[in-house]
Amino acid sequence: MTIPTNDTWSRDDLGGVPRETHLATLREHLVARGEAERLVDVTYRTVASPVGELLVAATPLGVVRVAFDVEGHERVLEDLARRVGVRILASPRRLDPVARQLEEYFAHRRTTFDVPMDLRLSSGFRRRVLAHLSEIGYGATESYAQVAVAAGSPRAVRAVGSACATNPLPVVVPCHRVLRSDGTLGGYVGGLDAKRALLALEAA
Amino acid sequence: MPADVQMSERPTSHPGAPGRLPGVKPFEQVVADHGGTVWRVCRAVVGPLDADDAWSETFLAALRAYPGLPEGSDVRAWLVTIAHRKAVDIHRARARRAVPVAEVPDHGVVEPASDEHDELLAAVARLPERQRLTVAYHHVAGLPYREVAELVGGTPEAARRAAADGVAALRRALGTTAAARPVVPVPGGAR
Incomplete structure (x- = not known):
């Protein structure tokens, strides 16, 4: 060498x-x-x-x-x-x-997630919102106002928005299924294109 | 500027980890940045047979201690220090396992040379311990001689001499033909 x-x-x-x-x-x-x-x-x-x-x-x-x-x-x-x-x-x-x-x-072969979740990054009202989001079924949607009612604080519509925006488990906890009352998208942590794509996937 | 604004940008100290902002750099980054270097150090220090063990023990110990590592620490030097302690452990364990022989060799395990590169590794393994360690910590890990001396004992100058002797011994062992291969400088390390 x-x-x-x-x-x-x-x-x-x-x-x-x-x-x-x-x-x-x-x-x-x-x-x-x-x-x-x-x-x-x-x-x-x-x-x-x-x-x-x-x-x-x-x-x-x-x-x-x-x-x-x-x-x-x-x-x-x-x-x-x-x-x-x-x-x-x-x-x-x-x-x-x-x-x-x-x-x-x-791949359209699954509609719910069955994995253990650690929700430590969310607390209080936001956590209650996340718990409710998991009950919105595949392909269904709710308005921010409906979620606020379900989470026990009907007037906390904006807080529902921020709970969705700070969802630590998007996709798995389906915050993409929450829309404005007029049916427009609202916001999304992954960007509106991603929200649109997820809703289209579930509608297909 | 109000004092509290300035304060908010500084690491918050908390009990048990003075001065360290808890969690900035995930440990994965430490492994990614230094895993290769530590593996080469282990290989040079304990030889190829125990290198993987030394690497694993080093990073497991580092994982355990990482949350308490003070901010601004030289992570590579910290890892090499741990690797050095693990190498000492491995040498002791090896000595306990070894069947007593009439003459105790003062070098590491030598692997049979299968190609030119292995020949160099085998020559490193045959170096006397002090030369092998100083070559590994200075030339492979890139630590300055001051830090090498802290690990192997003695003065920085003595460490420098031992490493120079080691390099000279490697040249003698392998012959000193002109280098056909370009020499790669040691990045950021050898001084």
């Missing part, structure tokens, strides 16, 4: 280069061991979808966050680090069940 002739040695020369697949295997083992020792606050992966790449994050209790591309996945992870814990690890495999259900939903 040939030897470098000056005093600067390459790290790669001296230590070898791990194959990406090898490091990926080591990282999966780290997640497994970390979880076994209860050291992992959040695991996450991404799921391709017709409304862009979705970030899916879970605590040991359940899915804690679903985020659209437009929210900025990196920013969402930093927010999770602040609000849930810094021990966040990517794990393609650990979130397979929810990823599979999302894929089925977008």
Whole structure:
């Protein structure tokens, strides 16, 4: 072999280069061991979808966050680090069940989600709103005012709007099924195109 | 500007983690940024057979301690320090497992060379411990000699000499033909 002739040695020369697949295997083992020792606050992966790449994050209790591309996945992870814990690890495999259900939903093969949820990022009235949203059936819609009534505060229409806007689990908790009383879209955390696409998907 | 406005932009201190804004950088970023470097350090320090174990133990310990790491810490140096302790553990465990021999070798496990690159790795593994560690921490991890000395003991100058001796020994072991391959500078590290 040939030897470098000056005093600067390459790290790669001296230590070898791990194959990406090898490091990926080591990282999966780290997640497994970390979880076994209860050291992992959040695991996450991404799921391709017709409304862009979705970030899916879970605590040991359940899915804690679903985020659209437009929210900025990196920013969402930093927010999770602040609000849930810094021990966040990517794990393609650990979130397979929810990823599979999302894929089925977008393929018209699923109308409800059956995964444990961790609603810690929502509290009080907003949490009551989320609880009601899960009762709005696939393909159905309600107005912000109807949701306000259902959540026990008929006059809190604007608060329903902000509860939807801050829904930590869009798609899984169907805030896209809430419209204005006049039938127009209102707002959406993933952008109006995404809301339109989800409603069209469920209407098809 | 009111004092409270300025305060709000600074990390809020809380019990147990002085001065650290709890959670800014997910641990995944630490693994992504330094996983490869730590693996190379482990490989150079404990050899190929135990490198994966050393890597796993290092990152598991780092995961455990990460929430308490003070803000602004040199994360790479922190990880290399953990890796160094794990390497010491592995060497001790290996010594306990080993069948007593008449002559104790002062070098790491040597893997059979299967290609030119492995030949260099095997030569690193054959270096005396102090040279191997200083080469690994300075040339592979990129730590300055001051920090290398904190890990291996002695003065920075002694660490620099040990690393230079190690590099010279590697040259002797492998022959000093002119480098046909371009030399890649150590990024941001070797001083």
